[in-house]
Amino acid sequence: MAINEKRVAQHFRNFERALSGYNYNEPLSRYLTRFFKENKQMGSSDRKMTSRFIYNYFRLGNALKDANLLDKLCFAEYLCEVESSLLALHYPGLAEFSSESLEYKLNHLQSKINLDWKEVFPLLDHLSESVEKESFVRSHFVQPDLFIRIKRGNELLVSSSLKEKGIAFKELNPNTLALPNGFRLQDFSKLEGKHEVQDLSSQKTISFMEASSAEKWWDACAASGGKALMFLDKYPKVDLLVSDIRLSILRNLNDRFDKAKLASPKRQKVLDLTLDTTTILGKEEFDGIILDVPCSGSGTWGRTPEMIQQFSKQKLQEFSDLQKKIASNVVKHLKIGKPLIYMTCSVYADENEQVVNYLVDQFGFKIEKMELIKGYENKADSMFAARLIRMR
Numbered sequence: 001m002a003i004n005e006k007r008v009a010q011h012f013r014n015f016e017r018a019l020s021g022y023n024y025n026e027p028l029s030r031y032l033t034r035f036f037k038e039n040k041q042m043g044s045s046d047r048k049m050t051s052r053f054i055y056n057y058f059r060l061g062n063a064l065k066d067a068n069l070l071d072k073l074c075f076a077e078y079l080c081e082v083e084s085s086l087l088a089l090h091y092p093g094l095a096e097f098s099s100e101s102l103e104y105k106l107n108h109l110q111s112k113i114n115l116d117w118k119e120v121f122p123l124l125d126h127l128s129e130s131v132e133k134e135s136f137v138r139s140h141f142v143q144p145d146l147f148i149r150i151k152r153g154n155e156l157l158v159s160s161s162l163k164e165k166g167i168a169f170k171e172l173n174p175n176t177l178a179l180p181n182g183f184r185l186q187d188f189s190k191l192e193g194k195h196e197v198q199d200l201s202s203q204k205t206i207s208f209m210e211a212s213s214a215e216k217w218w219d220a221c222a223a224s225g226g227k228a229l230m231f232l233d234k235y236p237k238v239d240l241l242v243s244d245i246r247l248s249i250l251r252n253l254n255d256r257f258d259k260a261k262l263a264s265p266k267r268q269k270v271l272d273l274t275l276d277t278t279t280i281l282g283k284e285e286f287d288g289i290i291l292d293v294p295c296s297g298s299g300t301w302g303r304t305p306e307m308i309q310q311f312s313k314q315k316l317q318e319f320s321d322l323q324k325k326i327a328s329n330v331v332k333h334l335k336i337g338k339p340l341i342y343m344t345c346s347v348y349a350d351e352n353e354q355v356v357n358y359l360v361d362q363f364g365f366k367i368e369k370m371e372l373i374k375g376y377e378n379k380a381d382s383m384f385a386a387r388l389i390r391m392r
């Protein structure tokens with residue numbers, strides 16, 4: 001491979017500039033969109049390389065903290081790519097092994113430069129017990145897939161349209177497809193409203209939400225309705241109340257329902273679940289509550305690796321306290337004998353099993369089903385879900 005040294009140096013300078021302007025107050029993807037808009041002189045290959053470098057850099061998380069920027073990027077390129085001009089230029093000895101497995105390359109860097117995989121991801125000793133630590137950490141060097149959930153009744157139409165266009169996809173079940181990352185679904189206007197972008201593990205949580213037609217349910221942290229859309233696609237006759245602390249996000253929910261050509265849930269409320277909910281809901285009780293609580297999002301950091309360096313024990317404690325408070329406040333609105341579906345997109349026991357155990361101890365819930373859904377085995381996010389029955 002002939003290396004254009006000037007181009008490689010230019011790509012590295014672009015990366016340095018993009019990185020130094022990032023202040024972590026917004027998602028990296030949004031920052032980069034703005035950065036590219038403000039730097040119109042950058043061509044498409046410059047933009048592509050800057051994105052690649054900055055994402056790969058963040059994938060190293062907290063490892064190699066003392067290494068200089070160029071070295072760190074080279075090692076990240078080694079782990080994340082099978083071919084890299086930057087690596088070939090600066091570390092030709094490593095570049096020779098670029099096409100080896102990730103496991104091999106991690107071991108190689110461990111022996112060569114003391115890279116310790118245990119330093120990549122924060123607070124590994126807090127992970128839910130069933131997470132296999134090394135595989136989980138390793139998964140952060142690979143970009144997850146893009147998953148869609150096909151609305152019931154549209155399975156054939158969506159998959160045949162993609163086939164017609166020669167798009168390679170994996171069918172995981174009739175309603176779930178994995179697509180190559182970066183695939184521009186928005187270019188397929190014909191398919192609008194017939195599918196939702198939704199991670200594989202998130203789709204799996206539907207098995208925790210078993211409901212019956214005439215029931216009344218509450219999605220208490222509905223956000224823009226990812227779970228609500230999935231729930232009502234399966235249980236269209238359930239009477240669903242959706243609420244969130246943010247009014248703006250409920251507007252997004254309505255937009256998504258409009259696009260999906262589904263009637264938005266009739267009952268919507270802005271509700272802060274850390275406060276007394278009876279002022280708004282009175283003594284209302286539900287046949288089921290979906291509680292997809294605010295969390296660290298640590299099961300999704302393969303998509304947002306910029307978050308890895310920002311996390312701390314204190315933040316974890318704050319999330320765990322908030323989750324216990326929110327869960328405690330919704331319990332009184334659940335009928336006895338009915339399920340609370342507690343969910344996070346976190347891999348930390350403090351936000352998962354520990355909150356469930358708290359609910360069991362404080363309110364006598366029975367655990368019907370509980371699982372850390374291991375997305376890292378399928379190029380997907382990891383999530384936690386539990387179906388808890390109120391016994392008293």
Ligand SMILES: C[S@@+](CC[C@H](N)C(=O)[O-])C[C@H]1O[C@@H](n2cnc3c(N)ncnc32)[C@H](O)[C@@H]1O
Binds near residue numbers: 224226244273
């Ligand atoms: C993990 S997201 C929910 C995702 C959503 N269920 C979905 O599937 O798209 C958590 C939501 O909790 C909301 N939230 C945060 N603090 C809250 C509070 N104190 N009371 C109610 N909702 C809160 C956030 O606004 C956020 O939309």
